[in-house]
Amino acid sequence: MAGIRTFIRMDNGSTYRLTKGRSVQHVKCISSHKGSSYLVTNAAHKQSIPHRVHASQFDTIKLVRACTHKPIIRKRAAQAMTTQLYIFQIGRCTYKIGCSDNVDSRLRAGKTWSAMAKTKATRSIPAAKTGLWRKYEKRVHTKFQNNRCPSGGREVFRFSSSEATRAVDYLKRMKFT
Numbered sequence: 001m002a003g004i005r006t007f008i009r010m011d012n013g014s015t016y017r018l019t020k021g022r023s024v025q026h027v028k029c030i031s032s033h034k035g036s037s038y039l040v041t042n043a044a045h046k047q048s049i050p051h052r053v054h055a056s057q058f059d060t061i062k063l064v065r066a067c068t069h070k071p072i073i074r075k076r077a078a079q080a081m082t083t084q085l086y087i088f089q090i091g092r093c094t095y096k097i098g099c100s101d102n103v104d105s106r107l108r109a110g111k112t113w114s115a116m117a118k119t120k121a122t123r124s125i126p127a128a129k130t131g132l133w134r135k136y137e138k139r140v141h142t143k144f145q146n147n148r149c150p151s152g153g154r155e156v157f158r159f160s161s162s163e164a165t166r167a168v169d170y171l172k173r174m175k176f177t
Helices: 103-110 127-143 161-173
Strands: 015-020 023-032 037-042 051-054 060-065 084-089 094-100 118-124 156-158
Touching: 084 103, 084 127, 084 161, 094 103, 094 127, 094 161, 103 118, 118 161, 127 161
Parallel strands: none
Antiparallel strands: 015 023, 015 060, 023 037, 037 051, 084 094, 084 118, 094 156
């Protein structure tokens, strides 16, 4: 809303977003002085020179994050994530078959509920077909529906070692049509 000012007391060590019109600054508060005067540095650059700001100079002052500020890094279009089908072993004979844009992150999350989780196989879905990931995931689930673990949801399966090898081979040979 134009004309309304939002002020908060800036605490030492915290990061704030200061706005004035369309201008935006990310600053880290070093120290506060009498009234609404603060000594700040540019949050994105560790070597920036401290300078003094006064709260009345800005339309809004908003807390971004206590501690440190990490600048936003935008990914280039060429570095787009690839969607992958995966098979994780989450127990002695228990496997999870799913799909993720970041398999490593998904595995780290899986280790919170199964410490022995490990990747058995992954397969990238071609970039032109990533919008159809549900179709491909469902195809693998349907192929092994007789091995579903009743207590594990729709992505958890029970395989013997030979059945697990067959599932990995199926995933590796799967055609994306």
